[in-house]
Amino acid sequence: MKEIRIIGVPSDLGQGRRGVDMGPSAIRYAGLEAALKHLGYQVKDLGNINVPTPEMHEQAQNAKLRYLNEVKAVSESLCGMVSTVVSEGHIPLVLGGDHSIAIGSLAGMAQSSTNYGVIWFDAHGDMNTAETTPSGNIHGMPLAVSLGYGHDDLISIGGVTPKVKPENVVLVGIRSIDADEAKLIAKAGIRCYTMSEIDQRGMAVVMEEAIQIATNGTDGIHLSLDLDALDPTLAPGVGTPVNGGVTYREGHLAMEMLSASNAIVSVDVVEVNPILDEQNRTALMAVELVESLFGKTVL
Structure with a gap:
């Protein structure tokens, strides 16, 4: 059984609403490490990547790529940590933070191999670029970046472009796509x-x-795994909720099937926002899904 390494990325630089930077703490508080150890895994928490707060950077920004330099720096740091974890034969479990952190996760994976598939469990496609984004928020761009579409400073992270092959990438749970984003998909x-x-x-x-x-x-x-893939009645603590999402049992079934595949090599869990949550329900839901992903069963 492979060991799991937890990496926190408390970033809300790619998101338009504040609070998602507390996501890693909320997920940890919900009992993630204890739950994984109960399943028999050896787990080590590597702590958090150092992430600047938006208030530290008040200089003029690119309206179509908000906090580009800061997102790039965080992604490079995460890339290095993920690459190291993979080279040591362990599974990186990355806790966000907004979904822009996946730029760093996938870049770190690509340093060892671009021959892996991606399942993007999300209400959104995250396939925008500076040319198509309606908001300028980079959390709407990480999958596009990983496929080689976007600003050079982002697609070049990790020294490999693209990070993944489009024929091995799947979007699941989608229900909110921008018109130009749909064209790129x-x-x-x-x-x-x-x-x-x-x-x-x-x-x-x-x-x-x-x-x-x-x-x-x-x-x-x-x-x-973006928690906004789930219906907001189950996961209210997300920045961009969309009605009509994945149900409780559908979410667990998806994770159980992924577990049965024995194919999981790395994981992101993103967009948990405790400020918008109710008694940490969304973080608790995240831990439950991760438990199913790593083998928890009824019998």
Whole structure:
């Protein structure tokens, strides 16, 4: 059984609403490490990446790439930590923070190999660029960056571009896509399972196909788990909630199927915002899903 290394990235630089920088603490407080140890894993918490607060950087910004330099610096630091963890034969479990942190996670993975699949469990596509973004928030761009679309300062992190192959990338739970973002998803040729398709075909069928796509000829799967993939009634503490999301059982079934695949090599858990939460419900939900991902079963 591989060992797990927890890395916190308390960043809200890529997000328009404050508070997601407290996500790593909320998830830890919800009992993540104890839950994983109970499942039999050896776990070591490597602490947090040093992340500047937005108030430290009041200089003029690029309105289409807010906090670009700061996001780049955080991503480079995370890239180095993830790369080291993977080289030591362990599984990096990265706690966000907003979803821009996935730029660093995937860059770190790519330093050892670009031959892995990605399942992006999210309400959003995160496939915007500076040319298409309506907000300028980089948390809407990490998948595009990892596929080689976007600003040179971001796509070059880790020294490998692109980080992943589009034929092994899958979006699951999607229900909020910008018009130009949809065009880039189609251009890239990545498979996108919307909530409508999940409704029609069922989560089991969708995840069976998603796992097959992400593992086809690859060395494993990176799961990027955005808590806003879940319905806001289950996960109210997220910055960009979208109604009509993944249900409790659908979420756990997806994680259970990923666990059964024995293909998980790295994980991001992102967008938990305690300020917007109710009694840490969203962080507790995150821990429950991670437990299912790493093998918790009823019997």
